[in-house]
Amino acid sequence: xxxxxxxxxxxxxxxxxxxxxxxxxxxxxxxxxxxxxxxxxxxxxxxxxxxxxxxxxxxxxxxxxxxxxxxxxxxxxxxxxxxxxxxxxxxxxxxxxxxxxxxxxxxxxxxxxxxxxxxxxxxxxxxxxxxxxxxxxxxxxxxxxxxxxxxxxxxxxxxxxxxxxxxxxxxxxxxxxxxxxxxxxxxxxxxxxxxxxxxxxxxxxxxxxxxxxxxxxxxxxxxxxxxxxx
Amino acid sequence: xxxxxxxxxxxxxxxxxxxxxxxxxxxxxxxxxxxxxxxxxxxxxxxxxxxxxxxxxxxxxxxxxxxxxxxxxxxxxxxxxxxxxxxxxxxxxxxxxxxxxxxxxxxxxxxxxxxxxxxxxxxxxxxxxxxxxxxxxxxxxxxxxxxxxxxxxxxxxxxxxxxxxxxxxxxxxxxxxxxxxxxxxxxxxxxxxxxxxxxxxxxxxxxxxxxxxxxxxxxxxxxxxxxxxxxxxxxxxxxxxxxxxxxxxxxxxxxxxxxxxxxxxxxxxxxxxxxxxxxxxxxxxxxxxxxxxxxxxxxxxxxxxxxxxxx
Numbered sequence: 001x002x003x004x005x006x007x008x009x010x011x012x013x014x015x016x017x018x019x020x021x022x023x024x025x026x027x028x029x030x031x032x033x034x035x036x037x038x039x040x041x042x043x044x045x046x047x048x049x050x051x052x053x054x055x056x057x058x059x060x061x062x063x064x065x066x067x068x069x070x071x072x073x074x075x076x077x078x079x080x081x082x083x084x085x086x087x088x089x090x091x092x093x094x095x096x097x098x099x100x101x102x103x104x105x106x107x108x109x110x111x112x113x114x115x116x117x118x119x120x121x122x123x124x125x126x127x128x129x130x131x132x133x134x135x136x137x138x139x140x141x142x143x144x145x146x147x148x149x150x151x152x153x154x155x156x157x158x159x160x161x162x163x164x165x166x167x168x169x170x171x172x173x174x175x176x177x178x179x180x181x182x183x184x185x186x187x188x189x190x191x192x193x194x195x196x197x198x199x200x201x202x203x204x205x206x207x208x209x210x211x212x213x214x215x216x217x218x219x220x221x222x223x224x225x226x227x228x229x230x
Numbered sequence: 231x232x233x234x235x236x237x238x239x240x241x242x243x244x245x246x247x248x249x250x251x252x253x254x255x256x257x258x259x260x261x262x263x264x265x266x267x268x269x270x271x272x273x274x275x276x277x278x279x280x281x282x283x284x285x286x287x288x289x290x291x292x293x294x295x296x297x298x299x300x301x302x303x304x305x306x307x308x309x310x311x312x313x314x315x316x317x318x319x320x321x322x323x324x325x326x327x328x329x330x331x332x333x334x335x336x337x338x339x340x341x342x343x344x345x346x347x348x349x350x351x352x353x354x355x356x357x358x359x360x361x362x363x364x365x366x367x368x369x370x371x372x373x374x375x376x377x378x379x380x381x382x383x384x385x386x387x388x389x390x391x392x393x394x395x396x397x398x399x400x401x402x403x404x405x406x407x408x409x410x411x412x413x414x415x416x417x418x419x420x421x422x423x424x425x426x427x428x429x430x431x432x433x434x435x436x437x438x439x440x441x442x443x444x445x446x447x448x449x450x451x452x453x454x455x456x457x458x459x460x461x462x463x464x465x466x467x468x469x470x471x472x473x474x475x476x477x478x479x480x481x482x483x484x485x486x487x488x489x490x491x492x493x494x495x496x497x498x499x500x501x502x503x504x505x506x507x508x509x510x511x512x513x514x515x516x517x518x519x520x521x522x523x524x525x526x527x528x529x530x531x532x533x534x535x536x537x538x539x540x541x
Contacts, residue, residue, distance in 0.1 A: 092281040
């Protein structure tokens with residue numbers, strides 16, 4: 001027998017490559033791209049009619065994308081594998097289960113990030129005539145990673161309805177994040193907004209909060225995937 | 231010295247309140263073994279536990295002296311083909327099998343070659359560059375088997391590998407499994423069809439309602455079955471006349487009548503069939519249908535359960 005237990009890195013790379021092939025050959029990428037066009041269209045439309053739009057206004061439109069795209073790509077991918085039982089092929093291989101989720105994240109987080117940050121850059125540039133700050137783009141990248149981790153955890157917890165529940169949770173997160181309450185501190189999108197320096201200019205506190213919320217969901221997801229059965 | 235490849239000791243698995251397998255104790259030292267049982271008997275649960283997908287709720291199950299659920303080195307030695315056909319339809323067969331080879335630890339430089347060989351062995355050489363989405367059920371089965379054997383595992387777990395394949399493909403797959411057994415691989419094949427298992431091996435494990443009902447040579451199991459009366463239904467124009475020709479035979483345990491047919495319980499089916507043929511020729515009775523009610527596994531399992539079960 002020539003096979004050896006594969007390294008975690010090799011497994012993650014293989015899974016990422018497979019995931020990327022699947023997503024580029026499916027419809028989700030085109031639907032995601034169409035959704036990401038909406039803020040760009042808004043920014044340009046405002047610029048044509050009012051001659052100005054603020055980054056804050058465009059960020060409000062971008063926040064739903066942080067719910068929709070991770071759900072469409074990550075929750076759907078993980079949920080389908082578990083529900084369709086294609087995960088049986090992977091779980092019977094000599095690889096850790098967390099590496100399977102990591103492989104999907106490595107492939108899909110860049111796709112989500114490119115769509116959301118690309119939409120942000122184009123919408124702000126079109127709406128204001130200037131590129132947004134580096135901090136705001138960095139904050140959106142952090143938010144993409146954080147919401148993707150939440151989407152993965154929800155899909156592991158409830159594979160059958162992972163996509164719908166992720167959208168629901170992140171839309172609620174948007175809603176509570178916009179409220180002037182202490183509850184907003186638990187909102188990923190609120191923390192991303194703060195990190196983007198579109199509100200309070202503090203950076204450390206929202207960065208830590210964003211990481212902590214994502215880490216809590218990741219821990220829940222990892223604990224569940226170890227015991228999950230198909 | 232023989233080494234145990236699979237050892238199950240009082241192994242049970244529940245899905246919530248639903249029992250998958252119950253108190254299974256079993257040792258496997260090698261060869262091709264047929265796991266036989268009706269749908270829902272617990273075959274797939276046992277396969278999944280051996281493949282590392284499920285962990286026993288109670289008891290222990292070891293493969294190559296380790297836990298397939300926890301030990302990656304054990305899973306490296308296993309090739310598992312699940313019962314269901316769903317797979318990653320967006321990929322070509324070659325991409326799918328190559329990825330499975332890589333995930334089983336085949337080095338990058340040889341994974342493509344190994345995948346091509348595995349697909350060729352399963353008769354999929356001409357279709358390996360096509361996407362799985364367009365495959366027939368038989369082609370999916372072959373591709374699935376290629377994913378199981380691409381990394382040259384020591385133990386193959388094939389869950390219902392002959393379901394949905396045409397007769398030619400079935401013969402190919404049976405030959406290939408036999409070759410693997412002859413090459414020293416241990417192969418566990420599950421099925422709910424007795425003749426499928428008989429075509430592959432004489433060693434069987436009969437599982438029913440989550441429990442091991444019988445284990446050993448298929449002929450021993452058949453003898454066990456043959457000790458019980460065998461039921462034959464003959465549909466004809468004169469059921470009572472036909473019954474009277476057989477009534478005094480010692481092998482006939484019971485005669486019954488249904489609408490337009492006679493139901494015979496016999497302890498010697500071969501002799502009964504011969505005498506039926508003679509009776510029809512002698513009397514001119516017109517027989518429209520003849521069926522054995524015991525050629526289905528359900529009846530076989532009922533017999534074994536009636537015997538008091540485990541051997």
